[in-house]
Amino acid sequence: MNVAKVLDAKGLACPMPIVKTKKAITDLQSGDVLEIHTTDKGAVKDLAAWADSTGNELLKHEEENGVFKFWMKKA
């Protein structure tokens, strides 16, 4: 996957992963992929819901040693 930018949102609580994601994705071009790292458990459902409501596409997510990783494609 061709990642345009990696966002480190580890250690941030709700809703800051969403805030940081919104800020980071604003700077990208349509079709670019943002990789997001967070330790906020709520982000799994929150980022999926945010993608639904904004039209961005959550390509996949996975967990690795307590860090949740997401790949979001900008609409």
Next chain:
Amino acid sequence: MEQQAPSLAVILLSEDLEKLHAGALVGSVASMSGMTVNVFVTMNALKSFRKDSFENADFITGTIGKEMLAKKIPLFDSLLQEGKDMGELNIYGCALAMDIMDWQEEDMIDVFDGVIGVTKFLGMTQGATVITM
């Protein structure tokens, strides 16, 4: 894309830090999700938006509010500012309560878009989902 109400009205009444934070949290995320958000700050909630109250952390706090202050997490002012910066979120002080207390907009932390009456607010938020805290 899921169907979503286009507009959200958040009415902040209370000086409880948890209620201020929850209202700001919902409003800011709604704004970042593409909704138009209008926040009406009235009654005792206005006191918490005063510069002197805010600087002295003069809030009513419960268990979670105390921990929020101890951990120095970004408070409702930051959440509302993020909502303004990253979407369409407007914040208005209640003209009646401001008038009763003889408070001016410049007494308030710098997030307000104006001081308006409830009639104006209702006109701006027709058809909106309303959350009251």
